[in-house]
Amino acid sequence: MAELTKGKRDIGGVVARQGILxxxxxxxxxxxxxxxxxxxxxNIFGVIRSSAILGVMALGVTFVVIGGxxxxxxxxxxxFSTIVVLDLHDKLGPALAIPAMFAMTLGLGxxxxxxxxxxxxxxxxxxxGMLSAIHGLTLxxxxxxxxxxxxxxxxxxxxFGQGVIAGVPVPILMFAGLAIVLSVVLSKTPFGRKVYxxxxxxxxxxxxxxxxxxxxxxxxxxxxxCVATAGLLQASRSLGSQNTVGQGMELEVLAAVIxxxxxxxxxxxxxxxxxxxxxxxxxxxxxxxLMGLAFYAQYVVTWAIIILAVWxxxxxxxxxxxxxxx
Amino acid sequence: xNAESRNNLVKQGAIWxxxxxxxxxxxxxxxxxxxSEKAFMDFDNMLLLLKQSAPIGIIALGMTIIMIxxxxxxxxxxxxxxxxxxLLDSMTWPIFQGLGDWVIPVSWMLALLTGTVLGAINGLIVxxxxxxxxxxxxxxxxxxxxxxxxxxxxxxxxxxxWTLVDFAEAQFLGLHTATWFLFVAALALWLLMTRTxxxxxAYAIGNNREAAVNAGIRVGxxxxxxxxxxxxxxxxxxxxxxxxxxxxxxxxxxxxxxxxITAVVLGGTKLAGGYGSIISTIxxxxxxxxxxxxxxxxxxxxxxxNLVIGxxxxxxxxxxxxxxxxxxxxxxx
Numbered sequence: 313m314a315e316l317t318k319g320k321r322d323i324g325g326v327v328a329r330q331g332i333l334x335x336x337x338x339x340x341x342x343x344x345x346x347x348x349x350x351x352x353x354x355n356i357f358g359v360i361r362s363s364a365i366l367g368v369m370a371l372g373v374t375f376v377v378i379g380g381x382x383x384x385x386x387x388x389x390x391x392f393s394t395i396v397v398l399d400l401h402d403k404l405g406p407a408l409a410i411p412a413m414f415a416m417t418l419g420l421g422x423x424x425x426x427x428x429x430x431x432x433x434x435x436x437x438x439x440x441g442m443l444s445a446i447h448g449l450t451l452x453x454x455x456x457x458x459x460x461x462x463x464x465x466x467x468x469x470x471x472f473g474q475g476v477i478a479g480v481p482v483p484i485l486m487f488a489g490l491a492i493v494l495s496v497v498l499s500k501t502p503f504g505r506k507v508y509x510x511x512x513x514x515x516x517x518x519x520x521x522x523x524x525x526x527x528x529x530x531x532x533x534x535x536x537x538c539v540a541t542a543g544l545l546q547a548s549r550s551l552g553s554q555n556t557v558g559q560g561m562e563l564e565v566l567a568a569v570i571x572x573x574x575x576x577x578x579x580x581x582x583x584x585x586x587x588x589x590x591x592x593x594x595x596x597x598x599x600x601x602l603m604g605l606a607f608y609a610q611y612v613v614t615w616a617i618i619i620l621a622v623w624x625x626x627x628x629x630x631x632x633x634x635x636x637x638x
Numbered sequence: 639x640n641a642e643s644r645n646n647l648v649k650q651g652a653i654w655x656x657x658x659x660x661x662x663x664x665x666x667x668x669x670x671x672x673x674s675e676k677a678f679m680d681f682d683n684m685l686l687l688l689k690q691s692a693p694i695g696i697i698a699l700g701m702t703i704i705m706i707x708x709x710x711x712x713x714x715x716x717x718x719x720x721x722x723x724x725l726l727d728s729m730t731w732p733i734f735q736g737l738g739d740w741v742i743p744v745s746w747m748l749a750l751l752t753g754t755v756l757g758a759i760n761g762l763i764v765x766x767x768x769x770x771x772x773x774x775x776x777x778x779x780x781x782x783x784x785x786x787x788x789x790x791x792x793x794x795x796x797x798x799x800w801t802l803v804d805f806a807e808a809q810f811l812g813l814h815t816a817t818w819f820l821f822v823a824a825l826a827l828w829l830l831m832t833r834t835x836x837x838x839x840a841y842a843i844g845n846n847r848e849a850a851v852n853a854g855i856r857v858g859x860x861x862x863x864x865x866x867x868x869x870x871x872x873x874x875x876x877x878x879x880x881x882x883x884x885x886x887x888x889x890x891x892x893x894x895x896x897x898x899i900t901a902v903v904l905g906g907t908k909l910a911g912g913y914g915s916i917i918s919t920i921x922x923x924x925x926x927x928x929x930x931x932x933x934x935x936x937x938x939x940x941x942x943x944n945l946v947i948g949x950x951x952x953x954x955x956x957x958x959x960x961x962x963x964x965x966x967x968x969x970x971x
Contacts, residue, residue: 384896427952437903437955440896445948451941560892563712563776570773611784618777623767635768637858 380578393543421536473549511578708911757869844911
């Protein structure tokens with residue numbers, strides 16, 4: 313702690329703590345200088361809109377990670393939500409399909425939360441198993457078929473993914489709204505403080521009377537709620553989907569959360585920083601495309617950025633660049 | 639026999655008991671439910687099962703030694719795909735045109751070298767920056783996959799060499815070429831982990847890193863060696879598989895890391911490091927492949943395989959915890 317308070321005064325400390333924000337601004341300026349289209353309003357909206365689904369999922373995973381756990385199941389869970397809501401749309405109508413899908417997804421989240429929170433099983437393996445299990449569940453549910461809405465023109469269901477309110481696309485509004493609500497929950501409520509406590513030092517939290525199991529359980533419910541929202545956005549945007557729509561997203565989501573500076577050890581990170589992490593990934597992809605680089609070059613750049621971000625973060629904490637590993 | 643060694647025996651035997659249970663279950667259930675006339679325990683069927691286990695199996699061997707060390711590698715699927723592309727593409731390079739079929743060993747060497755270098759990059763970053771292996775390999779999983787796509791876009795890379803296909807499809811003493819590669823790699827790694835200083839140190843580091851450092855073990859080089867080995871093995875797995883199939887899609891190998899980790903954990907290796915065995919990992923790989931084949935045999939949808947394996951993985955974790963309450967499984971990544 314002493315180093316932190318000392319760091320507050322000098323410039324190095326500021327750079328270390330706000331590094332991700334500074335990097336973000338530098339990137340934005342660089343891209344804007346390279347291409348004037350980058351700062352066009354429609355381009356910016358386009359980027360945020362296409363990042364919204366990943367972003368919504370990252371908000372939930374932030375809770376889980378701050379609580380000291382991992383969630384690798386969000387990708388296949390998002391596929392599940394998307395397929396279920398599309399299927400139920402034609403069977404029950406959209407007004408019933410959406411709450412039914414949220415209930416089912418929250419059920420899956422509760423199951424994971426029970427295993428990790430109350431049974432205290434290793435979250436990496438549990439969510440790895442659930443990644444596979446939910447994928448199987450989705451395929452069984454859909455019979456391996458793609459899911460499509462029959463009447464794509466005549467449904468109001470498309471409003472979530474494609475609508476525009478006051479000039480702003482609805483996915484952006486939902487992403488921003490959820491981010492603000494969850495940010496308040498995390499930073500201003502007793503529950504939020506307990507999430508930090510459990511992730512920071514679980515044993516100390518338990519001795520201080522924080523119900524560790526229940527808090528972890530709720531973080532997975534938050535994550536499942538965000539996944540259900542992401543599934544809703546995805547389904548509404550395309551009105552039809554493959555079974556594997558969310559495949560591989562769990563690791564991109566985790567990359568965004570880590571990029572935002574949340575430690576995998578738990579106890580640190582904020583919603584705001586995660587949003588920055590999501591936006592960095594989105595704008596890098598967009599900026600590199602505008603500069604004429606191959607689409608897949610973004611992966612290589614993302615790789616370098618993730619490692620650099622985490623490396624500089626821990627280098628600032630330990631006070632030396634190279635690791636002390638012999 | 640004291641309690642601890644009996645406990646170890648139970649743990650190492652568990653996966654084999656599970657395999658026997660699977661064999662019995664699918665044989666009996668197959669009598670009533672099977673769509674095909676052939677018995678499940680057919681000898682050729684079992685040989686084929688071993689062959690099909692080889693690609694994931696060889697990667698899982700590498701994952702075992704990485705996890706014994708207390709690390710993890712999420713980039714093996716991408717390393718696998720990139721090595722496969724180097725293997726197939728290098729056979730068509732103009733500089734190798736004069737070699738005839740001698741291009742095969744050259745391409746193999748290039749592919750294996752590629753995998754080893756990609757592994758070494760991971761290892762060096764983990765060693766020198768001190769960033770956790772989970773994050774480093776999560777990043778390189780994206781990065782290496784990007785390299786795969788940049789190499790040839792979204793097109794498959796194809797090249798069939800019939801001499802190579804004949805070699806890959808050959809059977810020696812009844813076992814397929816791929817099975818031999820799996821067994822030889824397993825034997826070599828088993829010797830490495832149980833008979834050498836490197837193996838002993840790897841267990842020591844995974845068990846208690848601080849104590850290992852205090853005992854004068856240099857942690858970094860052991861990390862590096864293990865990451866180079868898993869890169870090499872991912873490339874070997876690609877060599878074995880693509881010598882026969884001759885065509886690689888840029889998405890190939892996706893989620894292989896998760897399958898490999900599943901097999902390793904089923905085999906009883908601890909995520910926290912310090913405990914695990916190569917032989918049990920082979921058991922884990924066979925158990926998964928048996929489950930895939932068996933569910934198909936009794937007419938279940940192939941889709942249910944994912945569901946069953948996921949739930950079994952969680953059940954194993956739960957049982958292991960119940961059997962081993964006082965252990966130090968509380969994982970902190």
